[in-house]
Amino acid sequence: MENSEKHLQDIAEIKQMMxxxxxxISLSGWSGISAGSFALLGAxxxxxxxRSSTGPSLDSYLVIDAIIVLILALSxxxxxxxxxxxxxxxxxxxPVTRKLLLNMAIPLVTGGIYCAIMFWxxxxxxxxxxxxxxxxxxxxxxxxxxxxxxxxxxxAEIILGIAASIWYAYSFWIWGIGFGLxxxxxxxxxxxxxxxxxxxx
Amino acid sequence: MNNPIEGLNxxxxxxxxxxxxxxxxxxxxxxxxALKEYLEVTDxxxxxxxxxxxxxxxxxxxxxxxxxKPLTTYRCTPGGxxxxxxxxxxxxNLIKNKP
Numbered sequence: 001m002e003n004s005e006k007h008l009q010d011i012a013e014i015k016q017m018m019x020x021x022x023x024x025i026s027l028s029g030w031s032g033i034s035a036g037s038f039a040l041l042g043a044x045x046x047x048x049x050x051r052s053s054t055g056p057s058l059d060s061y062l063v064i065d066a067i068i069v070l071i072l073a074l075s076x077x078x079x080x081x082x083x084x085x086x087x088x089x090x091x092x093x094x095p096v097t098r099k100l101l102l103n104m105a106i107p108l109v110t111g112g113i114y115c116a117i118m119f120w121x122x123x124x125x126x127x128x129x130x131x132x133x134x135x136x137x138x139x140x141x142x143x144x145x146x147x148x149x150x151x152x153x154x155x156a157e158i159i160l161g162i163a164a165s166i167w168y169a170y171s172f173w174i175w176g177i178g179f180g181l182x183x184x185x186x187x188x189x190x191x192x193x194x195x196x197x198x199x200x201x
Numbered sequence: 202m203n204n205p206i207e208g209l210n211x212x213x214x215x216x217x218x219x220x221x222x223x224x225x226x227x228x229x230x231x232x233x234x235a236l237k238e239y240l241e242v243t244d245x246x247x248x249x250x251x252x253x254x255x256x257x258x259x260x261x262x263x264x265x266x267x268x269x270k271p272l273t274t275y276r277c278t279p280g281g282x283x284x285x286x287x288x289x290x291x292x293x294n295l296i297k298n299k300p
Contacts, residue, residue, distance in 0.1 A: 007292045010219060014289065017223035021231070021239050095235045 024100045024146040026085035026092060029195045031077035032187025038076065040180035042069030043172070084195070100145040107137040128171035132161030132178045147194070153186045208291030210284055212257060217242055217250040222285045225260060225277035233273045251275065259284060 019025055042065055049061050078092075085092040111134020115127050139154030160178040164171035213219045220240045224231055237247055254260045259281030263274045277285070 004296060007295050010213075010216075011289075011292055011296070013216060013219060014223040017220045017239060018227045021224040021235075022227040091238065094238060095231075 024096050026081045027146060028080040028084040029187045029191025030080040032183045032190055034076035035073035036180050036183030038069050038073040043176040096145055100142050104138040104142045107134050107141055125168040126165055128175040129161045129165030132157050132164055136161055149189055156182055208287040210288045213288045218254055230274040230276050
């Protein structure tokens with residue numbers, strides 16, 4: 001039955017090519033877990049800063065903290081995805097990756113500019129919610145090119161962002177849930193669904 | 202019972218042609234370099250397979266210039282889609298009805 005063996009291989013090839021050319025499948029579960037952990041560490045550092053210092057220097061400390069978290073979260077996610085892509089024998093920088101990033105960039109850049117405007121206009125209490133909402137929109141937009149869990153995470157972030165804007169007294173904690181806890185949960189879901197070595201019969 | 206071999210298309214016996222059709226089924230216009238990247242093949246090899254698909258009117262070619270660089274993109278024709286789907290259905294049938 002070497003023929004049916006070839007047919008099976010053909011179907012596997014078709015499936016692989018369709019996936020590789022239309023979806024970004026190299027996002028590792030570890031990317032989510034590491035990004036979420038760095039967000040929680042950053043939030044913890046911010047919490048300590050807010051208790052120990054006040055005034056204009058506090059704002060710049062918080063901005064530096066946020067930038068460090070962003071760099072660590074991004075670079076660790078890219079590293080784990082690069083590792084997964086290498087294992088899959090795929091390249092990380094594919095046309096799908098470019099489409100994915102472009103679709104994320106539009107809401108993210110808009111959100112970034114909007115948050116900066118809020119900062120200048122002293123609407124600091126609304127920034128946390130704003131980052132959650134625009135990040136959520138970016139994920140929903142990117143969902144077409146990656147796993148459907150990204151869309152679910154995106155919707156969850158949007159809901160949290162709205163909640164953080166209404167009850168802005170708690171927005172710091174809600175931000176921690178959205179960028180920390182939810183990323184870790186997302187990473188664990190991806191890991192158990194796609195990354196964990198499957199035990200085939 | 203109808204013969205499942207009927208739908209199988211000899212053209213798609215080639216791995217590269219099969220891959221090209223799979224990619225073009227889920228994407229609109231795809232450029233030559235992207236195809237090369239996904240399929241991990243050499244230039245000459247891919248070009249001849251693409252010509253084969255084009256001559257059977259399974260795919261159509263569009264040549265443009267982006268700045269000064271030529272850009273060749275490919276798309277699946279309705280006929281190509283139909284032929285490929287028949288082939289895929291036949292493959293599935295063969296596996297399902299495996300004795």
